Amino acid sequence: MTTDLRFPTPPSHEGAEALRHEVRDFLANVLVDRSSLRRADSWNGFDRDFSRKLGQRGWLGMTWPKKYGGHERSAYERYVVMEETLAAGAPVASHWIADRQSGPSLLKYGTEAQKEAILPGIAAGETVFCIGMSEPDSGSDLAATRTRATPVDGGWNVTGTKLWTTGAHQADYMILFCRTSGSPADRQAGTSQLLVDLKTTTGITIRPIIDLAGQHHFNEVHFEDAFLPSGALIGSEGAGWEQVMSELAFERSGPERFLSSMQLLIELVGALQDASSEAAELALGRLTAHLVTLRRLSRGVAAMLEAGANPGTHAAIVKDLGATFEQDLPDIARSLIDAEPDAASTSDFVAVLAHITMNAPSFSLRGGTREILRGIIARGLGLR
Incomplete structure (x- = not known):
C-alpha cells in the first residue's frame, strides 16, 4: 500500500515580498560588476566579505533564536533570501553549508556550549563549515563509514578519510560523521557526529581534488590520530544516523x-x-x-x-x-x-x-x- 504523500501549501508571510524587493535591491548593487560566468558559479563562489554583508543585514541565521545571534524570522523569509541570492548568481559558498544545515543541526542537537560558541559566528557570516560524510569506496552509502573515533582520556582519537568534502580547505569547522563503536557491518548503529575545529586540530591533512572544470572545491580530508575533546560530541553517542x-x-x-x-x-x-x-x-x-x-x-x-x-x-x-x-x-x-x-x-x-x-x-x-x-x-x- 502506498502512502498519500502531499506537499503542503507554501507558507505566506505579509513581509516576505517587501523583503524580496529589499534583497533584490541589495544584490543589484553589490553584484553589479559580477560577470555572467562568475554568476553561474554561485554555489561555489567563495567570498567571506559577501557573507559578512548578508550577516550584517540579518539575512543569515534568520530563523534562529536571538540569543544565538539569530533573528527569529520565518522559514519562508529565509527561503526568499536563499532564492534571490541564488537567482542573482551571488557567491554563497562561504556561508551556505553553515547557514543551511550545520547551524540548524547544532541548534537541534548541539550542547549549550557549542551553540553559544558557534552559532553567532555563522549568523554574522564569519564562520565557515564543511560536511564530513562521504568516504572512499562507499559512494552514497553513509552507513558504510569506516572513519573511527576511539574514546581516550578527555575525548576522542579520530582516524579515517573523508572524500568529496566541499570547501574543507577554506572551512573553519567540520561536522564529522564517524563510527564510535562497532564495525561497518553494524550499519547505522554505533555512529556519531563530532564537531571538528579545522584550524587548531592536529593530525588532519587536507588534499585538493580538482573537478572536471579544473576547479578546486572538493577535498580529501585524512585524520590520523586527530584528538578531539569530549565536548566535540554533537547530540548523543550512537545517534549519528x-x-x-x-x-x-x-x-x-x-x-x-x-x-x-x-x-x-x-x-x-x-x-x-x-x-x-x-x-x-x-x-x-x-x-x-x-x-x-x-x-x-x-x-x-x-x-x-x-x-x-x-x-x-x-x-x-x-x-x-x-x-x-x-x-x-x-x-x-x-x-x-x-x-x-x-x-x-x-x-x-x-x-x-x-x-x-x-x-x-x-x-x-x-x-x-x-x-x-x-x-x-x-x-x-x-x-x-
Whole structure:
C-alpha cells in the first residue's frame, strides 16, 4: 500500500515580498560588476566579505533564536533570501553549508556550549563549515563509514578519510560523521557526529581534488590520530544516523536544487531573443513550467520546516527532480542554439554553457545519488 504523500501549501508571510524587493535591491548593487560566468558559479563562489554583508543585514541565521545571534524570522523569509541570492548568481559558498544545515543541526542537537560558541559566528557570516560524510569506496552509502573515533582520556582519537568534502580547505569547522563503536557491518548503529575545529586540530591533512572544470572545491580530508575533546560530541553517542538524516533533509530541499543552472536559463532566453522558433518557444515553456513546479514543491518543504515537521521524503523528491531539471538544461540549450561550449568564449551564453556542462554531472551526486534518493522516496511511499 502506498502512502498519500502531499506537499503542503507554501507558507505566506505579509513581509516576505517587501523583503524580496529589499534583497533584490541589495544584490543589484553589490553584484553589479559580477560577470555572467562568475554568476553561474554561485554555489561555489567563495567570498567571506559577501557573507559578512548578508550577516550584517540579518539575512543569515534568520530563523534562529536571538540569543544565538539569530533573528527569529520565518522559514519562508529565509527561503526568499536563499532564492534571490541564488537567482542573482551571488557567491554563497562561504556561508551556505553553515547557514543551511550545520547551524540548524547544532541548534537541534548541539550542547549549550557549542551553540553559544558557534552559532553567532555563522549568523554574522564569519564562520565557515564543511560536511564530513562521504568516504572512499562507499559512494552514497553513509552507513558504510569506516572513519573511527576511539574514546581516550578527555575525548576522542579520530582516524579515517573523508572524500568529496566541499570547501574543507577554506572551512573553519567540520561536522564529522564517524563510527564510535562497532564495525561497518553494524550499519547505522554505533555512529556519531563530532564537531571538528579545522584550524587548531592536529593530525588532519587536507588534499585538493580538482573537478572536471579544473576547479578546486572538493577535498580529501585524512585524520590520523586527530584528538578531539569530549565536548566535540554533537547530540548523543550512537545517534549519528538519526542526526545526519535530519541534516540531509535541510541539504536536499532548498532552491539550490533547481537554481544552480539558473544563469544558463537566463543566457538561453537572451540568446533566443532574435532567433525565436516554435521549437524554442515550446522548450522554454516546458522549462518554465518545470521551474515553477519545482519552486512550488520546494516552498512546500519550507512550510514543513516552519511547522517543525520532518521533510525527509519530500526533500528527496525535490532534490531528485531538481537535479534532473538542471542536468537536462545544457542539452536542451545546445539543441536550440548551434554553439559548442567554450569557457574562454566572449559570448556569455557559450561560456556559461561550458561551465554548466562541465559541472552538471555532479548535480545528481551531491547530497545523495539519484539511486539512493529514489530508494528513500520508495520507502516513504511504502513501496519497499
